[in-house]
Amino acid sequence: MMLIKIVEHIDLNEAYAHLHTPEAGAVNLFVGTVRNHSKGKEVMHLDFEAYETMALQQMQHVADAAQQKFPLCKLVMIHAVGAKEPGEPVVVVGVSSAHRDASFEACRFLIDELKKTVPIWKKEFYEDNSVWVNAHP
């Protein structure tokens, strides 16, 4: 029912294939990608680091909560780690459900909660320096 993992490279087809089921009428997928600008500076590349065992466990908690809250058929959460270039996908979350309301709401819930609780860290590299995103006020 749930596909939850941490990978080097996101495969959108794998995510969609997992969500696909004749029970569902609606599939919503959110893909987070590397922007080439952040706070007005050009981003050369990024690096994602995960505390993998805990990240998987926290992703499972988020998935379980979504499953409780919404009538879902299937669910996917995949996060990438390692070096990423602008444009590359870094996360995909998605669900399938009978109707579209639940698909939009559950998908939004998954990415919002993932961003709050899952121990993964992003370092942005600009031309002249680099920053751990969110680290400082």
Add this chain to the structure above:
Amino acid sequence: MMLIKIVEHIDLNEAYAHLHTPEAGAVNLFVGTVRNHSKGKEVMHLDFEAYETMALQQMQHVADAAQQKFPLCKLVMIHAVGAKEPGEPVVVVGVSSAHRDASFEACRFLIDELKKTVPIWKKEFYEDNSVWVNAHP
């Protein structure tokens, strides 16, 4: 900027490839698929018919409205026609944007408006009869 078309078969990769841009940080995709049940009856297959010139024009209106309403990078609306089996995708709409709020809201707007105004008709075939969906009160 906009990819709008009517096809025999939906290609999710084509949709995602169109949305992909290093300006964006968020991509939201909605895929409508054929459910194997409708109003308690088993659906054997479906047939989609479009008034193609008008459907493309109305899809363009919906896309233009979304573009006005939300800060979008790219946008895609693809609808399938012809015979479809349960599980098959029949429509994909999606957008890319800098941030995720706009991506979810715009994608939802696209599918909601498409369903209201675009002249495409669905006939569901059950074991013993068939029905043009929504035709009668």
Add this chain to the structure above:
Amino acid sequence: MEILLFGITREIVGKQKLPVPADQNITTVKALKTWLGQQYPAMQSLSSLLVAVDSEYAQDDDVLNGENEIALIPPVSGG
């Protein structure tokens, strides 16, 4: 004047294009709908029936002529 038909209206009429006899003197969307309801009572039971002129939804008072592409739009169900 000829009307393009789709979905259930195509099935009710039994063809893809419906010619409107010139002697009916139909010049508005409203007049067209009234005539259709008389010729094909099954159209009166539809949830809605709209008319499109050159791929845009038309209002009841809009004028029809042979130069535009006219179509019947029964309740849509795409997506």
Add this chain to the structure above:
Amino acid sequence: MEILLFGITREIVGKQKLPVPADQNITTVKALKTWLGQQYPAMQSLSSLLVAVDSEYAQDDDVLNGENEIALIPPVSGG
């Protein structure tokens, strides 16, 4: 006791695992944070600093011992 480090905390300390000397007698999350702030003042300037015990977020009063996997969780930025 040894603390797993990630992201900016790994860079502040300069290694992936930080041993906590037994003579510090640190037995709670709160005591660990206080000690870390003294040893590494840069940690005090972070937006937040949480502690995880066996992959779950821990509270200040939670007890630490050498049998659990303990990690520092600086502000997350995945997704």
